[in-house]
Amino acid sequence: MSFLKAKPKRNLAIVAVIFVCGISIFYFIWNRARYPTASHLGIFVSQDALTSEEELFERLSPKGCEISPSDIKTLVLELSDSDGVLSFQSETAEKFNLKTIKRSKEILINLVRQLKRRGFYVIGYYQVFKNPEFARVYPGDAAQQFDGRSFTDKNALFVDPMSSNFQGYFSQMLKELSAFPVDAAFDEIMLDYIRYPEYSQLRYPYSQHVKYSGREKAITDFVSRMRSVVPPSIALSGALLRPGLMVGQNYPQLCDSFNIIRTMIYPSRETKKLPPPNVKAWRENFQGIVKLSEKMIQKGCKAKFEPVIEGFAIAEDESGRRNYISLPENQMAWQLEEVKKKGWKVIIYNSHSDFSNLYRVLGY
DSSP: OHHHHHHHHHHHHHHHHHHHHHHHHHHHHHHHTTSOOGGGEEEEEOGGGTTOHHHHHHHHSOTTSOOOTTTOOEEEEEOBOTTSOBSSOOHHHHHTTOOBOSOOHHHHHHHHHHHHHHTOEEEEEEEOSBOHHHHHHOGGGBOBOTTSSBOEETTEEBBOTTOHHHHHHHHHHHHHHHTSOGGGOOSEEEEEOOSOOSOSSOBOTTTTTOOHHHHHHHHHHHHHHHHHHSOTTSEEEEEEOOTTSSSSOOHHHHTTTOSEEEEEEOGGGGSOBSSSOOHHHHHHHHHHHHHHHHHHSOTTOOSEEOOEEESEEEEEOTTOOEEEEEOOHHHHHHHHHHHHHHTOOEEEEOGGGOOHHHHHHHTO
């Protein structure tokens, strides 16, 4: 009799578990539908995670599961560190006497191959004119302060965009990256820091007496030359600052050479106060950058507009020291909803490949 009496209780427990699971699944689907689909999301992978497939997934995956293309389709592999040192041994770097991380190029090729086999869209990311390693080896090609010292932006040296020496190096580097085997070829190569520094009081070995329109042309010509080096099977994209900054980036001109323009929508960089940027000001900055970018990318532009959004905030304390903090989840959720309304594909940048705030918003 006791067994018979217990059976309905077990049945109720089973029904309760099924009900709770059903509600959880329904909530996950409803919540996930508010944000871009996996095919419209990408994240950055820092160069120190490129040692192996296991290391990459351990660094990137949410706790308890492994990230897959059904979660996030695009992975952006950083091909150099903040000092401009390549993350793999390179014949081109060796030819120009530049340091590299002592990691075989075959490791990178095999990693790209495995990621593509899994179904990821793989981008190779490279910082261009912000290149401390090249400026160290070739100080005569670097931007300088008026006292003759090499200019540093937070300890990162810039190369003069009109340096023919650097242009020769970089075109050879792109040829090397584009020559990976077909099954390990990058789907896209993204160029960042294709610009002049955001400071006017500088001296350049080649651009010093060139008018601003000439500097815009120098950047445009550089990108056009790099486009001719990269085979048509590999997309070329540019991570651009918001329009209006005097850094040599002419959106309409660059439209002809890039397949994809990735404006960096980083509103926290314009509201840099602790605690995390004021939500209202942050949202206004986000929408302002979007409007400027859409206005500059005219109807005749051949390039797609797929921006980069921030996963962390840069804030300053009372002493002016910069702090990198994880973007609050409500702000991460809001910008993803805005992106979903636009129908954009986006890439999310976060410091040190920490995407825990993104994963929590998505429900993982």
